Amino acid sequence: MKLQKMVILTSGSSQAHIKMYIGIDLGGTKTESIILDKKGNELERIRKSTPKNYNGTLDIVCELVNYLEDKYKSKCSVGVGSPGALSFENDCIKGGNSTWLNNRPLKKDLELRLNRNIFLENDANCFALSESIDGAGKNDDVVFGVIIGTGVGGGLVINNKIINGHNNITGEWGHNQMPLGSNDKWNRHDCYCGKKGCIETFLSGPGFSRHFYDMFRINLDAKIIQDNANNGDEKSLEFISQYLDYLARGLSQVINIVDPGAIVLGGGVSNMKQIYENINPKLKKYVFSDTVNTKVLKHIHGDSSGVRGAADLGRSGELNQ
Ligand SMILES: [Zn+2]
Numbered sequence: 001m002k003l004q005k006m007v008i009l010t011s012g013s014s015q016a017h018i019k020m021y022i023g024i025d026l027g028g029t030k031t032e033s034i035i036l037d038k039k040g041n042e043l044e045r046i047r048k049s050t051p052k053n054y055n056g057t058l059d060i061v062c063e064l065v066n067y068l069e070d071k072y073k074s075k076c077s078v079g080v081g082s083p084g085a086l087s088f089e090n091d092c093i094k095g096g097n098s099t100w101l102n103n104r105p106l107k108k109d110l111e112l113r114l115n116r117n118i119f120l121e122n123d124a125n126c127f128a129l130s131e132s133i134d135g136a137g138k139n140d141d142v143v144f145g146v147i148i149g150t151g152v153g154g155g156l157v158i159n160n161k162i163i164n165g166h167n168n169i170t171g172e173w174g175h176n177q178m179p180l181g182s183n184d185k186w187n188r189h190d191c192y193c194g195k196k197g198c199i200e201t202f203l204s205g206p207g208f209s210r211h212f213y214d215m216f217r218i219n220l221d222a223k224i225i226q227d228n229a230n231n232g233d234e235k236s237l238e239f240i241s242q243y244l245d246y247l248a249r250g251l252s253q254v255i256n257i258v259d260p261g262a263i264v265l266g267g268g269v270s271n272m273k274q275i276y277e278n279i280n281p282k283l284k285k286y287v288f289s290d291t292v293n294t295k296v297l298k299h300i301h302g303d304s305s306g307v308r309g310a311a312d313l314g315r316s317g318e319l320n321q
Pocket residue numbers: 174175191192193194195198200
């Protein structure tokens with residue numbers, strides 16, 4: 001028995017003995033790495049500028065993993081949060097805004113270089129996982145994580161497990177069409193995905209500014225509009241009430257299909273306190289139910305959720321055992 005255990009340890013092939021978890025978040029400008037212990041405590045975090053080419057990305061991931069494993073003298077599980085998603089067709093990244101990763105077999109190449117299996121997930125899925133495991137959604141079995149920033153993404157986690165779906169697009173609610181009523185005269189702006197009037201074009205930071213402009217013919221950054229609202233500016237408050245209506249329409253589609261216990265918001269727009277004070281009565285207008293008990297919550301890990309979630313990819317299987 002003892003001998004068998006030693007064999008497993010020296011081969012390094014079993015995750016049963018891994019006690020630390022490395023996460024790497026491949027952001028557009030920063031590449032962040034973290035190492036967590038078994039309880040999810042952060043031992044160290046490192047940030048580097050993102051090399052904007054494919055080989056540079058492989059190099060920096062390996063450099064960070066090797067550094068942390070040397071320092072902590074542990075063979076760790078490695079999880080990577082990446083823009084876009086792995087295509088089931090050819091195992092290459094698709095649809096990422098870090099375009100140098102697209103159509104490249106990032107997971108396979110990293111596995112070859114690091115000589116092990118690694119985990120790789122979309123960054124919104126990592127966010128959702130992190131908030132589900134020990135963040136704002138930790139008390140709920142079904143958690144829908146939403147990132148509203150320059151784009152609108154999402155991820156679904158059930159019992160601490162990411163649900164990918166058969167096309168690896170679960171949670172991409174941002175590219176559903178915004179449901180409009182016959183009296184709504186809002187502009188339907190073009191989306192980068194090729195369609196018009198996607199939820200993302202209403203809710204993202206740039207969408208926020210564009211619809212404020214449509215309403216008042218004033219060009220302002222989303223953050224400034226939010227600051228003005230907090231200082232009592234009437235136009236900004238009127239617009240935010242309208243924005244919450246867009247948000248409620250978008251989220252009602254998610255609730256009608258998935259009916260999660262918690263929806264956790266991340267990204268720049270999630271810092272708007274008006275959301276949490278006012279969204280549930282608005283949701284009631286659009287969700288097909290007499291009750292809307294869904295909790296819409298602000299993230300707990302914030303900007304760290306992506307990198308923590310990447311590390312949690314290795315942790316989550318063990319948490320469920
Ligand atoms: Zn779209």
